[in-house]
Amino acid sequence: MIIPKNPQLTDEEFQIIKKIVNEFGCDVTPIPGETMTVYAIRGDERNELMINRLEGLPFVAKVDTIQSPYKLMDIKSELSKNRFKIAGKTPGEELIVIAGHCTIDPKNPQLFLETAHAIKEAGADVLRGGVWKPRTSPHTYQGDSKAIEILLEARDTYNIPVITEVMDEEQLEIAIASKVDMIQIGARNALNYSLLKKIGELTQFSRIPVLLKRGMHMGPVDEFICAAEYIVSHGNPNVVLCPRGTVPTINGYRNYPDECITPLLKQKTWAPVIVDPSHSVGRSIYVPHAALAAIAYGADGLIIETHIKSQEGIGDDPKQAIHPSTLAQIIEDAKPLFYNVKKYQKTYMSELQNA
Numbered sequence: 150m151i152i153p154k155n156p157q158l159t160d161e162e163f164q165i166i167k168k169i170v171n172e173f174g175c176d177v178t179p180i181p182g183e184t185m186t187v188y189a190i191r192g193d194e195r196n197e198l199m200i201n202r203l204e205g206l207p208f209v210a211k212v213d214t215i216q217s218p219y220k221l222m223d224i225k226s227e228l229s230k231n232r233f234k235i236a237g238k239t240p241g242e243e244l245i246v247i248a249g250h251c252t253i254d255p256k257n258p259q260l261f262l263e264t265a266h267a268i269k270e271a272g273a274d275v276l277r278g279g280v281w282k283p284r285t286s287p288h289t290y291q292g293d294s295k296a297i298e299i300l301l302e303a304r305d306t307y308n309i310p311v312i313t314e315v316m317d318e319e320q321l322e323i324a325i326a327s328k329v330d331m332i333q334i335g336a337r338n339a340l341n342y343s344l345l346k347k348i349g350e351l352t353q354f355s356r357i358p359v360l361l362k363r364g365m366h367m368g369p370v371d372e373f374i375c376a377a378e379y380i381v382s383h384g385n386p387n388v389v390l391c392p393r394g395t396v397p398t399i400n401g402y403r404n405y406p407d408e409c410i411t412p413l414l415k416q417k418t419w420a421p422v423i424v425d426p427s428h429s430v431g432r433s434i435y436v437p438h439a440a441l442a443a444i445a446y447g448a449d450g451l452i453i454e455t456h457i458k459s460q461e462g463i464g465d466d467p468k469q470a471i472h473p474s475t476l477a478q479i480i481e482d483a484k485p486l487f488y489n490v491k492k493y494q495k496t497y498m499s500e501l502q503n504a
């Protein structure tokens with residue numbers, strides 16, 4: 150990664166750098182942050198001659214050559230200084246709660262609007278609503294682009310930012326054109342590298358936060374972090390990691406709850422962690438336990454399927470959505486826990502950074 154002396158390179162300086170890295174078979178992508186732009190070298194950046202030539206340039210402060218498969222996501226990367234906000238909150242400083250329907254029912258917009266109102270009253274920061282749905286069976290409801298209008302109406306009516314999942318480039322373009330506040334990449338697409346690259350490219354300058362769910366078949370934690378590296382290396386540093394349960398399942402739960410990987414993620418990478426307890430345990434009665442466990446493990450926030458009348462919902466809602474009154478209780482209980490747990494996290498993170 151190239152760190153410039155000034156907050157960003159001029160076009161002319163960028164072209165000089167591009168020419169050098171191209172000579173060594175690499176490419177370079179600007180990664181704009183809040184206060185400065187860094188430049189990711191894509192490819193094998195360990196060539197000493199290339200590094201020497203880059204470091205010899207008067208406008209380059211340094212070239213970081215972290216030996217890690219996820220050199221940008223790495224806790225030691227310059228990007229650990231990158232800060233961004235979700236609903237006006239800096240992750241890590243305040244608890245962030247995302248709540249709403251698994252699936253927006255286009256036939257019943259009123260239900261979604263009522264939920265939006267109720268989750269805002271309950272203290273949620275961001276409203277979730279599935280427009281396009283990755284369903285296991287092709288015979289079940291697959292989503293409908295019209296539902297995005299309902300999502301936007303709820304945002305405008307209740308003045309709350311919104312997140313929705315996209316599964317392909319066309320949906321991504323619609324979501325970006327609709328100015329959604331956050332984009333979700335679901336478990337099924339967590340290893341769709343072409344889509345991850347495309348998201349990085351198309352959100353490079355807007356830097357819309359991207360919530361990346363952990364793939365349910367993902368093995369090592371590093372595989373998850375590398376998936377996020379695809380988004381960052383293509384231009385958008387504002388990624389959030391979201392454990393949501395994996396397979397094999399625990400008999401009785403939808404998946405194998407994996408909020409316990411949060412401290413590992415915190416040690417390896419700077420990215421905020423927002424846990425999804427809904428898809429992990431898969432039943433509303435277990436969700437408060439999994440949600441508070443996630444906070445105890447040091448998560449920065451929660452994304453919880455919540456519905457005003459879950460039995461009238463579609464998709465996952467009848468089974469796993471909690472009521473907004475339960476959400477309010479979870480938020481009340483989670484807040485003091487969040488601040489207590491951050492104490493422990495700060496200690497081991499500073500030990501790690503000084504190691």
Ligand code: PEP
Nearest residue numbers: 251335336337362393428
């Ligand atoms: C969802 O959030 O409704 C969803 C489909 O999530 P996941 O990708 O984690 O299954």
Ligand code: MN
Nearest residue numbers: 251454464465
């Ligand atoms: Mn769902």
